[in-house]
Amino acid sequence: MSSLSEELAIYDEVQAFFRQPDFAAWGDRLPAQLARAFSEDRHGDWPKWREVLLSLPACVPERVDLGSAAITVAGDCSTENREHIERLLRELHPWRKGPYDVFGIHIDTEWRSDLKWDRLSGTISPLRGRMVLDVGCGSGYHAWRMAGSGAGRVIGIDPTLLSVAQFLAIRHFAGVHPVHVLPVGIDDVPANLRAFDTVFSMGILYHRRSPLDHLLELRGCLRAGGELVLETLVIEGGIGEVLVPEDRYARMRNVWFIPSCLTLESWLRRCGFRMIRLVDVSLTTAEEQRSTGWMRFQSLPECLDPGHPELTVEGLPAPRRAIFVAESP
Numbered sequence: 001m002s003s004l005s006e007e008l009a010i011y012d013e014v015q016a017f018f019r020q021p022d023f024a025a026w027g028d029r030l031p032a033q034l035a036r037a038f039s040e041d042r043h044g045d046w047p048k049w050r051e052v053l054l055s056l057p058a059c060v061p062e063r064v065d066l067g068s069a070a071i072t073v074a075g076d077c078s079t080e081n082r083e084h085i086e087r088l089l090r091e092l093h094p095w096r097k098g099p100y101d102v103f104g105i106h107i108d109t110e111w112r113s114d115l116k117w118d119r120l121s122g123t124i125s126p127l128r129g130r131m132v133l134d135v136g137c138g139s140g141y142h143a144w145r146m147a148g149s150g151a152g153r154v155i156g157i158d159p160t161l162l163s164v165a166q167f168l169a170i171r172h173f174a175g176v177h178p179v180h181v182l183p184v185g186i187d188d189v190p191a192n193l194r195a196f197d198t199v200f201s202m203g204i205l206y207h208r209r210s211p212l213d214h215l216l217e218l219r220g221c222l223r224a225g226g227e228l229v230l231e232t233l234v235i236e237g238g239i240g241e242v243l244v245p246e247d248r249y250a251r252m253r254n255v256w257f258i259p260s261c262l263t264l265e266s267w268l269r270r271c272g273f274r275m276i277r278l279v280d281v282s283l284t285t286a287e288e289q290r291s292t293g294w295m296r297f298q299s300l301p302e303c304l305d306p307g308h309p310e311l312t313v314e315g316l317p318a319p320r321r322a323i324f325v326a327e328s329p
Helices: 010-017 021-037 046-055 079-090 113-120 141-148 161-174 211-221 261-270
Strands: 063-065 071-074 100-102 105-107 131-135 153-157 179-182 196-202 222-233 274-283 308-312 320-327
Touching: 010 021, 010 179, 021 179, 046 079, 046 161, 071 141, 071 161, 079 105, 100 161, 113 141, 113 222, 113 274, 113 320, 131 141, 141 153, 141 161, 141 179, 141 196, 161 179, 196 211, 211 222, 211 261, 222 261, 261 274, 261 320
Parallel strands: 071 100, 131 153, 131 196, 153 179, 196 222
Antiparallel strands: 063 071, 100 105, 222 320, 274 320
């Protein structure tokens, strides 16, 4: 790579695609959104991550596997190049969503995101040929899995530039696929775009100060009859029950509302969704979320009461996650 523009050429393709009538409202705004995201005062670490991307060596893969637990790029790569690649990828710490395997370098991310994918992939409508939006996609792990399941095109959105850099690093080796990660948030998607066949919102709802507004935003992204896949924290309880942490939840400050499954179902109905299905409820375990050499900060085990692991360190119910599937009107 001789310049960052070559690494970010994916956005030229997206902008061309967004000239289609269904996406024109977003296409008109996207150039300014990209310029704002990558402006010099947007994030002080972007120049460092940019240099990492520019320094990645050119290694041509013999095999790219988007259908296994780890997104895998395999092929001949010298020991010297492999060590160089690993040093560079570790500069993009912390790696939270994955795992990935790049020329034998196993990126053991904080989350075993493949376990979530296994819980939901058999319960949703087939993705083959569908236009998909992945909200808050992080490094793009699930977006890669969606493409591996045959999605026609996957648009991931995440305003965190480190996540975008991680996606671009994987794409550098995996090559061009119908997967994109844009450095924007759900608030940047035009209201009532109504253009996507499937919309994923996983691990986002409890971070939103107004959960019903988020559900309405998601509905506005979907075409009529499109499918929402919603994964979020829940509590045990009846209809109307909601946990509102007074301060932190599992050491996180930005957790606002954790409903019961019956409450969340009622929210979905109130927002106009139909054919609502609860397809999974699972306690989060240290097998799925933990510190690793690629994410050295505190993780789930440090957020639970050591004497009562059914509680967080704040004395609240330990993380329990549900997956809902619903149809847009």
